[in-house]
Amino acid sequence: MPKEKRPRIKNEDQYEALRDQGYSKEKSARIANTPDQVASKKGGKAPAxxxxxxxxxxxxxxxxxxxxxxxxxxxxxxxxxxxx
Known part of the structure; x- marks a missing residue:
């Protein structure tokens, strides 16, 4: 049986780890597809x-x-x- 069709994920290992932790498919994909340079930066300037x-x-x-x-x-x- 073919795998479930989904958009291309850049970091499959990270995606699967996030799914195992209970994150939604959407959030897991968004995080796994974030370039390392962007993910490693500290948060933006928006107030809490x-x-x-x-x-x-x-x-x-x-x-x-x-x-x-x-x-x-x-x-x-x-x-x-x-x-x-």
Missing amino acids: YEEWTVKELYEKAREIGLSGISKLRKKELIERLRNH
Whole structure:
């Protein structure tokens, strides 16, 4: 039986390790396809989610396609954004 069809993964070992840890297929692929130079850089200059307003958090969640967020509290919304 052929393997499940999926987009090309640049680092198969990393992808499989992430899947084994429970990451989604999408997140595993995104991380495994990130060039090493980008992945090794320290985070950007955006403020921590805790410093964002609830309105800004909702806008970001909608932008990345999260659903079921309308009744979440700020702390829950931050958790969903971080674990997307």
